[in-house]
Amino acid sequence: MITKTGNIKIKTERLNLYYGNTHALKDITIKIRANAVTALIGPSGCGKSTFLKTLNRINDLVSSVRIEGGVYLDEKDIYAPGVDVTKLRRKVGMVFQQPNPFPMSIYDNIAYGPRIHGIKDRNSLDEIVESSLRDAGIWEEVESRLEGSALRLSGGQQQRLCIARALAVQPEVLLMDEPTSALDPAASLKTEELMRWLKKKYTVIVVTHNMQQAVRVSDETAFFLNGEMIEAGMTREIFSYPRDRRTRDYIDGRFG
Amino acid sequence: MVRKIKDGLILGTIYLAAFFSVVLLAGIIVYVCVKGIGSVRWSFLTTVSSVLKGTVGIAGNIVNTLYVIILTLVIVIPIGIGSAIWLNEYAGKSRSVRLVEFTTQTLAGIPSVIFGLFGMVFFGTTLGLGYSLLTGALTLTLMVLPLITRNTQEALRAVPDSYRYGAVCMGAAKWYMIRTVLLPSAMPGIVTGVILAVGRIVGESAALLFTAGSGYLLPGSGEGLFHKIMESGGTLAVQLYLSMSKAQYDTAFGIAVVLLCIVVIVNFLTGIFADKLNAALRK
Ligand SMILES: Nc1ncnc2c1ncn2[C@@H]1O[C@H](COP(=O)(O)OP(=O)(O)O)[C@@H](O)[C@H]1O
Ligand SMILES: [Mg+2]
Numbered sequence: 233m234i235t236k237t238g239n240i241k242i243k244t245e246r247l248n249l250y251y252g253n254t255h256a257l258k259d260i261t262i263k264i265r266a267n268a269v270t271a272l273i274g275p276s277g278c279g280k281s282t283f284l285k286t287l288n289r290i291n292d293l294v295s296s297v298r299i300e301g302g303v304y305l306d307e308k309d310i311y312a313p314g315v316d317v318t319k320l321r322r323k324v325g326m327v328f329q330q331p332n333p334f335p336m337s338i339y340d341n342i343a344y345g346p347r348i349h350g351i352k353d354r355n356s357l358d359e360i361v362e363s364s365l366r367d368a369g370i371w372e373e374v375e376s377r378l379e380g381s382a383l384r385l386s387g388g389q390q391q392r393l394c395i396a397r398a399l400a401v402q403p404e405v406l407l408m409d410e411p412t413s414a415l416d417p418a419a420s421l422k423t424e425e426l427m428r429w430l431k432k433k434y435t436v437i438v439v440t441h442n443m444q445q446a447v448r449v450s451d452e453t454a455f456f457l458n459g460e461m462i463e464a465g466m467t468r469e470i471f472s473y474p475r476d477r478r479t480r481d482y483i484d485g486r487f488g
Numbered sequence: 489m490v491r492k493i494k495d496g497l498i499l500g501t502i503y504l505a506a507f508f509s510v511v512l513l514a515g516i517i518v519y520v521c522v523k524g525i526g527s528v529r530w531s532f533l534t535t536v537s538s539v540l541k542g543t544v545g546i547a548g549n550i551v552n553t554l555y556v557i558i559l560t561l562v563i564v565i566p567i568g569i570g571s572a573i574w575l576n577e578y579a580g581k582s583r584s585v586r587l588v589e590f591t592t593q594t595l596a597g598i599p600s601v602i603f604g605l606f607g608m609v610f611f612g613t614t615l616g617l618g619y620s621l622l623t624g625a626l627t628l629t630l631m632v633l634p635l636i637t638r639n640t641q642e643a644l645r646a647v648p649d650s651y652r653y654g655a656v657c658m659g660a661a662k663w664y665m666i667r668t669v670l671l672p673s674a675m676p677g678i679v680t681g682v683i684l685a686v687g688r689i690v691g692e693s694a695a696l697l698f699t700a701g702s703g704y705l706l707p708g709s710g711e712g713l714f715h716k717i718m719e720s721g722g723t724l725a726v727q728l729y730l731s732m733s734k735a736q737y738d739t740a741f742g743i744a745v746v747l748l749c750i751v752v753i754v755n756f757l758t759g760i761f762a763d764k765l766n767a768a769l770r771k
Contacts, residue, residue: 288657290653290656290657293653293656295580317659318659318660318661319659321656321657321658321659322658322659325657325658326657328650328653328654330650332648332650332651332653332654333654334651334654334655334669335651335672335673336672336770340770344655344658344660344668345658345659348658348659348660348664349659394654397654397658398657398658401658401659
C-alpha cells in the first residue's frame with residue numbers, strides 16, 4: 233500500500249468497474265498521496281485509463297458502465313448521491329493523450345473553465361489566463377498571440393496549453409493519461425519537467441507506458457495487470473525491489 | 489511508359505471536365521446578365537406592374553422574396569438545428585432515430601410540386617391560412633428542413649469526441665458544451681445547409697404558386713408589412729414563371745438578374761451573421 237508521509241488525497245476501496253459484461257477493474261484498493269506524482273503503469277488494456285476516468289466521473293458518459301465500491305476524495309465519496317459532478321470536475325482536472333485544445337483562441341481556451349464556473353469579469357480572466365499559462369510553462373511562447381487560434385500551436389505547445397486550461401479552474405488533482413505519448417522527445421521532457429514542478433501545488437496522477445518516464449517523474453507507482461492492481465508503493469522501491477514476480481517481469485520488459 | 493500516358497489522359501479528362509463545368513456555370517450567369525441587365529432599371533426595381541400607370545416593376549416580388557426567405561429561415565433553422573442536436577447528441581442509436589433519419593432523407597427527395605399540393609390543402613385549407621406568405625413559408629419549411637438537419641448533423645458528427653470530453657472534464661454541463669464548443673465547430677456545416685436552403689427557397693415556384701400565390705402589390709405601410717404575412721404574395725421565382733408563361737422574356741431575364749443578386753447578397757450576409765453568432769455563442 234502507498235502510505236509513507238503526507239496526506240492521502242484520493243483513495244479507492246474495493247473498486248470494481250464493468251463495461252457491460254467486461255470486468256475492467258477488479259477490487260482496486262489504493263491510496264494516493266497529496267502533492268506527489270503517482271504513476272500508473274501496466275500493459276495496454278489493463279484498465280489504467282478506466283481507473284483514471286473513475287476519479288473525475290467522466291465514465292458517467294459511457295452508458296454501459298457500472299461501478300461498485302468507493303472512491304473518496306478528501307474522505308468524501310464522490311459517487312454518493314447528490315454529489316455535484318461539476319464541482320468534482322473542477323477539483324479533479326484531466327489531460328488526455330492527444331492534446332485537445334478547442335478550436336478557439338488561446339485566451340478562450342484557458343478562460344473556458346473559469347467561465348463555466350461563473351467568472352465573467354475581464355480583469356479576473358486576464359489574470360487567470362496569465363497565471364495558468366505561466367504555471368504550465370508556456371506563457372513566454374504565447375504571450376504575444378493570445379487571440380490567435382490554439383490549433384496553430386505545435387503538438388507540445390498544445391499539450392501544455394491543455395494543462396494550462398486544466399489549471400485555470402484551480403484544481404486540486406490533475407489526471408494525465410499518457411500525456412507525452414503523442415509528443416516528440418524534446419516536448420516530452422518539457423512536459424515531464426512540468427509534472428515534477430506541478431506537484432508542489434497539485435496532486436498528480438499520470439498514466440505512462442514509458443518506464444523511464446515513471447522513474448523520472450513519479451514518487452509513487454502502481455502496477456496494473458488485467459484490471460487488477462498488482463502492486464503499489466514508492467517508485468524507487470517498486471523499480472528496485474518489486475515484490476511480485478509479474479511486476480518484475482513487466483518492468484524488465486518481459487511483456488507488455 | 490504506357491502507365492504514364494494513361495495517367496496523363498485521365499488527368500487531362502478531369503481537367504477538361506472541371507474546365508467545362510466552370511465555363512458552363514460562368515456562361516449561364518453571363519448570358520442571363522447580358523440578356524436581363526437591360527430590363528433592370530430603377531423603376532423596374534421600385535414600382536409594381538400596373539396597366540393603368542403603364543409601369544412594369546417587381547418591387548412587390550422583391551419584398552415577397554425577402555419576406556419568404558426570412559420567414560422560412562426563422563421557422564426552419566431552430567427546428568432543423570434542434571432536431572440535428574437531438575439526433576446526434578441525445579438520442580443515441582435507437583430505432584426511432586433511424587426512422588427519423590430515414591424520414592428526413594426521404595423528405596429531401598420528394599418533388600416540390602407535391603409539397604405545394606400538401607401545403608395548399610393542409611396549411612391553406614385545413615389550418616385556414618389561405619393563400620398567404622405564411623402558408624408558403626410553412627410549405628418551404630417542410631421542403632428545406634432536411635437540408636438544415638442533414639448538414640447540421642454531418643457537421644456535428646465531424647466534431648471530434650475529444651472536444652466533448654475536454655469540455656465535460658472542465659465541468660461543463662451538456663448543453664453548455666453544445667453551445668460553446670459543438671455549435672461553433674459545426675457552424676461552417678450549418679451555414680452550408682442554410683445557403684443551400686436559401687437557394688431552394690429563392691428558386692422555388694411549384695411549391696409556392698398555390699400556397700403563397702402570386703400577389704405582387706407592395707404593402708402600403710409598415711403595418712401593412714406586418715399584415716402581409718396573411719396575404720398572398722408571389723416571389724421573384726413565381727413571377728419569373730408567370731412572365732415566361734406570358735412570353736414576357738425581357739421581364740423574365742430582368743427578374744433572373746435580380747434573383748442572382750439576391751442569392752449572392754443573402755449568402756454573403758449569412759456568412760457574416762454566422763461569424764457574429766459564433767462569437768456570441770462562445771461567451
Ligand atoms: N468504452 C468502453 N466500452 C467497453 N469496454 C471498454 C471501454 N473502454 C475500455 N474498455 C475495455 O476495458 C479494458 C481496459 O481498458 P483501458 O482502461 O482503456 O486500458 P489501458 O488504458 O490500461 O490501456 C479493456 O479491455 C478495454 O477493451
Ligand atoms: Mg489507456
